[in-house]
Amino acid sequence: MWIMRQGAAPGNDRELRPKQQASAREILDAAATAFSERGYAATSIDDVADVLGCTKGRIYYYYRTKGDLFIGIHLQALEWALEAIGPAAERADLEPAEKLRAMVHQHALHLMNRSSYMGPAQYQIEMNLASEGRSKEAQMTKILEMRRQFEDYYVTVVKEGVAAKVFREADLNLLVKAVLGAVNWMHAWFRPDEPKDSPTERERIAAEIAEFAVRGVLA
C-alpha cells in the first residue's frame, strides 16, 4: 500500500505513539463509511475529510493516494473476512453441512458487523483502480489472492459434501457462486441503522441465510 510515516526522531523509538495509530485507522474508517455511502468513484477526498471533520491535508499525510485508501479498506475487509470463516472452515469435527452452515453464518455476521468495509470491498478492484495503471499491481495481486483463498474455503467444504454424498452432485464452482451470492447480496439490502437492527436480529438473519444456503446444496 505505502508505509505510514512514523516520525522516527532519534531517541524517540520506544515512545508510545497512540495518536498516530489511531488517526490512520480513523481515516480508514471514515473512508470506508464515505465509500460505502456514495461509492468509491463518486466520493471525493473532501467527502472523507468531512466525515472526520477535518481537511484533506490530514488524509494525505497518512495515505498518498485515494487508491491507497481503497486498497487499505479491501485488505482490512478481507483479513477480517478470512478470520470470520477460517475457524469454522478448519474444524475437523463438523460434518460438511454443519461446517457450511457455520461458515455462511459467520460470513453473514461479518458482512453486517463490518458493512462499511465490506460494501466497498465488493467492488471489482480492477475496474476501480484501472486509472492507477501498474503502480499498485502488487497489492491488487494480494487482494485477488485473499479473495481466492476465501472462496477456496467454500469450494473445499462443498467438495467434501459432494464426496460424502450429502450435497448433490452439480457444478462445484456454480454451487459456490450461488452460496456466495445469497450472502454477498446482503450489501444490497441490509441497512445497519434500521430501527429493527440489533445483535439478535443479525443472528436471526445470519441463521436464515445459512439455512437457505445449506438447503440449496443438500442432496
Next chain:
Amino acid sequence: MWIMRQGAAPGNDRELRPKQQASAREILDAAATAFSERGYAATSIDDVADVLGCTKGRIYYYYRTKGDLFIGIHLQALEWALEAIGPAAERADLEPAEKLRAMVHQHALHLMNRSSYMGPAQYQIEMNLASEGRSKEAQMTKILEMRRQFEDYYVTVVKEGVAAKVFREADLNLLVKAVLGAVNWMHAWFRPDEPKDSPTERERIAAEIAEFAVRGVLA
C-alpha cells in the same frame, strides 16, 4: 428521462426515420457497455463516445445529461426484466415450486443475455444520482416502482408456496432476498465473452441457479 428530438418538420411526419431511432439505441447500448465495464461514476461521456467511435457531441444531441443515460439504461433493463419473469409469474397452471424455478431460470437468462444493461441496473440509483438533485425524481420513482413490482413477483410466489406448505415457513422477505442474491450476484462472476460461453451453457447455468434457489426455500 427526456424526450428524443424528433425533427418534426411539417409534412415530414410519415417519413421513415430509421437512422435516428438507431442512433439513440446505439448510444444507450454503448453507454451500457461502458458503464458495465468501468462503473457509472468512473465512466466519462468521452468513454462512451469512444465505444461508438465518435465524439460526445453526438451523445449530447440525444441525451441531455449523463444521468439521463443512466436512467435510460435502468428503465430498459427493468422493462426487459419484467418481461422476462412476468409470463412465468402469472401462469396459473404451475405449482409454486415450478413457478419459482421458471422465474429464476428466466431471470438468470435475462441477466446473462443483457449483462451490459443489467450490470449498471444493479447499482443503487439514489447513490449514483445523488448529485442530480431533485431534477430526476419522477424517473427515479418510476424505477423504484418497477423494482418493487419485480420483487413482488417473487414475494407472491414464495407466499403461495408457504401457504401451500411446499415452502418452509420463514421470514418471507428474507427468503426472497436470498433467492434474488443467488441470481443477481451473477453480475459479479459471469463473463459473457468467456470461451466456454454459449446458449446451451447459459441454459445450464440458469437451470443450476434455479435448482439451488428452489431447494433453498423448499420445506
Next chain:
DNA sequence: GTCTATAAACGGATAGAC
C-alpha cells in the same frame, strides 16, 4: 501533524461551425 492555498488535470455540458 494539520491546515490553507494552489497547481494541474479532468469531466460535464454548451456554442457554434459545417
Next chain:
DNA sequence: GTCTATCCGTTTATAGAC
C-alpha cells in the same frame, strides 16, 4: 446530425505556513 472548441466547476495531489 455530428464535430471542434471551449467554458467552468470539481477533484486529486502538492507546497508551504503554522
